[in-house]
Amino acid sequence: xxxxxxxxxxxxxxxxxxxxxxxxxxxxxxxxxxxxxxxxxxxxxxxxxxxxxxxxxxxxxxxxxxxxxxxxxxxxxxxxxxxxxxxxxxxxxxxxxxxxxxxxxxxxxxxxxxxxxxxxxxxxxxxxxxxxxxxxxxxxxxxxxxxxxxxxxxxxxxxxxxxxxxxxxxxxxxxxxxxxxxxxxxxxxxxxxxxxxxxxxxxxxxxxxxxxxxxxxxxxxxxxxxxxxxxxxxxxxxxxxxxxxxxxxxxxxxxxxxxxxxxxxxxxxxxxxxxxxxxxxxxxxxxxx
Ligand SMILES: [Zn+2]
Ligand SMILES: [Zn+2]
Numbered sequence: 308x309x310x311x312x313x314x315x316x317x318x319x320x321x322x323x324x325x326x327x328x329x330x331x332x333x334x335x336x337x338x339x340x341x342x343x344x345x346x347x348x349x350x351x352x353x354x355x356x357x358x359x360x361x362x363x364x365x366x367x368x369x370x371x372x373x374x375x376x377x378x379x380x381x382x383x384x385x386x387x388x389x390x391x392x393x394x395x396x397x398x399x400x401x402x403x404x405x406x407x408x409x410x411x412x413x414x415x416x417x418x419x420x421x422x423x424x425x426x427x428x429x430x431x432x433x434x435x436x437x438x439x440x441x442x443x444x445x446x447x448x449x450x451x452x453x454x455x456x457x458x459x460x461x462x463x464x465x466x467x468x469x470x471x472x473x474x475x476x477x478x479x480x481x482x483x484x485x486x487x488x489x490x491x492x493x494x495x496x497x498x499x500x501x502x503x504x505x506x507x508x509x510x511x512x513x514x515x516x517x518x519x520x521x522x523x524x525x526x527x528x529x530x531x532x533x534x535x536x537x538x539x540x541x542x543x544x545x546x547x548x549x550x551x552x553x554x555x556x557x558x559x560x561x562x563x564x565x566x567x568x569x570x571x572x573x574x575x576x577x578x579x580x581x582x583x584x585x586x587x588x589x590x591x592x593x594x595x596x
Contacts, residue, residue: 320475328435337408337502338543340432342555348436353560355439356366358446375464383461399466400473401524402496406456407474408527410449418574422567423448426507428516429557429566431548433509470549474522481505501524503542507535511546515539 385395386404414424426442457467477499486504487495495501498523508519518535521528528534538545556562 317475321479324479325435325438326443326478328485330477331485332483333484337484337506340434340484342432342558344368344432344434344436345522347430347432347558348496350558350560351436351440351564354441354563357560357564358439358441358443359535364388377514380520381461383457383459386461395463396466396469399460399462402460403456403462403466403470404521405527406460407453407522408520410452410456411522412533414445414451415520416450419571420448422570422574424554425549425570426563426566428509429549429563430509431546431553431558432484433482433506433547434484435479435482437509438478440563442564444567470523477523493532496525497571499523503537506542506545506547507538509547511548511550512539515545516549 369420421440423445427440428445430437430440439509478489481500483502496504504519504525507515515538519528520533
């Protein structure tokens with residue numbers, strides 16, 4: 308069983324920012340919703356419950372167990388270098404954030420991973436509910452990759468736990484439909500991924516979807532040329548979501564759960580009929596008939 312203190316800290320890091328972000332969305336919304344918020348929330352909550360039951364709890368437990376074992380065994384990069392505790396902690400957080408950036412890029416670059424991850428991107432609105440919208444397979448794959456990263460880097464339990472807490476807190480804010488005052492937004496984005504920065508990542512313009520992959524810090528995007536400061540059509544007018552999943556029915560639990568499978572089929576049919584390699588991302592035919 309997971310330690311009750313850890314469970315409590317994770318619950319606080321999840322629920323408090325979620326509620327605060329919901330309040331901020333109500334007080335200072337960035338955009339008007341284009342679909343019924345209640346309907347989206349209801350279906351996304353259903354997906355979140357399935358995720359919690361089937362994937363997230365089990366996956367996080369597995370990660371934790373693996374990390375404890377790695378920590379004990381002294382494997383990994385950082386365990387080979389004698390760094391003072393606080394330095395190792397800081398370096399560990401930064402390395403994990405950089406690895407999370409690379410992992411997120413992998414989810415966009417490889418078709419099978421993208422088909423899972425695209426459920427998160429098929430939301431045509433973006434608010435706190437979007438932060439809960441993930442396919443269970445996306446969670447499982449993500450966790451397996453995290454275990455691999457922790458193994459290679461040799462991070463301590465404290466480092467991984469602190470990072471998970473920070474990522475949970477920021478996840479609600481990053482997806483919030485929140486209008487921050489301009490001056491504050493410009494300052495915050497120097498260090499953290501703001502709602503405006505992450506909204507660019509949820510744009511339906513492909514160049515913008517494949518930008519701003521950062522989880523905590525936008526520095527990796529800036530360093531590796533994937534940083535896009537603002538959407539081409541502006542935050543109010545830009546289209547969110549994916550070109551091929553725009554039908555309102557795509558926000559129901561069943562359609563969200565079957566989106567990866569339908570993309571796989573569509574891609575296979577298109578590749579078979581063309582007899583050549585399709586584009587690297589997404590299906591090669593429209594799916595919202
Ligand atoms: Zn993404
Ligand atoms: Zn997102």
